[in-house]
Amino acid sequence: MLAKLLFTEQFAFSKGDSVVVIGLGRFGSSVARSLMRLGHDVMGIDRDPEPVHAWADLLTHAVQADSTNTMVLRQLGVADFSHAIVGIGTDLAASLMTIMALSELGIKDIWAKALTAEHGQIAQRIGAHHVVYPEADMGERVAHLISGRMVDFIEFDDGFAIAKIHAPAPTHNLRLAESSVRGKYGVTVVGLKRANENFQHAKPDTLILPGDLLIVSGSTHQIQAFAGQTRP
Secondary structure, eight states: OGGGGTTGGGOOOOTTOEEEEEOOSHHHHHHHHHHHHTTOEEEEEESSHHHHHHHTTTSSEEEEOOTTOHHHHHHTTGGGOSEEEEOOOSOHHHHHHHHHHHHHTTOSOEEEEOSSHHHHHHHHHTTOSEEEOHHHHHHHHHHHHHTTSEEEEEEOTTSEEEEEEEOOGGGTTEEHHHHTHHHHHSOEEEEEEOTTSOOEEOOTTOEEOTTOEEEEEEEHHHHHHHHTOOOO
8 A cells, every 4th residue: 555655655765775763663663664674774773672672683783772872872883874763753852862963973864753843843953854744644644535535645745646546537437548637637647456457557548447546646736636526
């Protein structure tokens, strides 16, 4: 599902890059697991022993340490890592102090989880290169799904989105070129999935039937408008 890409699609790392994930709560551990599956070397750091023990055999390295201490991070070799992800959310002071410590080490690519806009703004001012808002992103996704128009949805920072939607009525029993989706709605149909059939990439002669699932791209408001079309 597209939702599985919520975090990993944001982290544009080259295959094999080393990544340190600080804070092994739900967010940090989820990202760490996904990065391992993608072939990265991952060091997980948490100040509490319980998550460190839980992830000791699942990550390249798992260490119990105080991430706010620059000297401790240096001794762990964090300065040699290509990327750092700060997954500390509830302890604002620890999150910001960790970002400062990573910045002092000269980490070139620091990502930080933030719960509020204020948290994110401060994080960027003191050294974070990227800020993600997982709770806000998930909340927006759920709102789109509850509306019933979308099966799954990902929105990028610039308002561009990719969504899985039920084929709207104006496309039924027409080939893609005939329905003129891009011209009428500003949306690009990327592919189609029909029940009990393989996924197919969209072509001008692709026939869209009622019940088909479409993968579409475009601006968020254009996709919303297209997905809500009920009349041929």
